[in-house]
Amino acid sequence: MSEHAFSDAERAAVYRAIGERRDMRHFAGGTVAPEVLGRLLGAAHQAPSVGLMQPWRFVRITQGELRGRIKALVEQERLRTAEALGERTDAFMKLKVEGINDCAELWVAALMDNREPHIFGRRTLPEMDLASLACAIQNLWLAARAEGLGMGWVSLFEPQALAELLGMPAGAKPVAVLCLGPVTEFYPAPMLVMENWAEERPLSDMLFENQWGERQ
Incomplete structure (x- = not known):
């Protein structure tokens, strides 16, 4: 074992956070203490970034009226998605896809504006x-799980509409509405698996050797 490895207990904690992280949709209200929120955002800010460009921007939503307008945008996209699913429309409409009204903290994660000059590591892969x-x-998700808090990533929204709602400059792009806060319990498995919407595939299906499709 490498001399730089964590202790057994520390490694177990890291892998536990990874294994028990869930995309949460059910929240128990409450609050997130400022010092905890600071640790979570600090963890997010320590993420790796290509060319050290640190393209992340986080917008905290504290106005109830604005939270409601974001929920309305999500609901609009939920209906559009349901229509696009065809025969699975009814099953989709029964799924809980967000916890915007119930979470303690609501954040929007976005890409910065004026990203074009950053070509280090992005010339061929922008x-x-x-x-x-x-x-x-x-990083934020795993840190939240370690703190005993749930987090859900909501992607059902029209990016330009949300950008306009939040007064983002041209070129900035919202990527995620993040619901964060206390939960009654964590799902024992991904919610979509529990709801029989999808099945997890084993890691072996994703592993190739030397050439695409070739397995060891």
């Missing part, structure tokens, strides 16, 4: 700014 933001969100 979407690496999005990958960097996703890493920040994942």
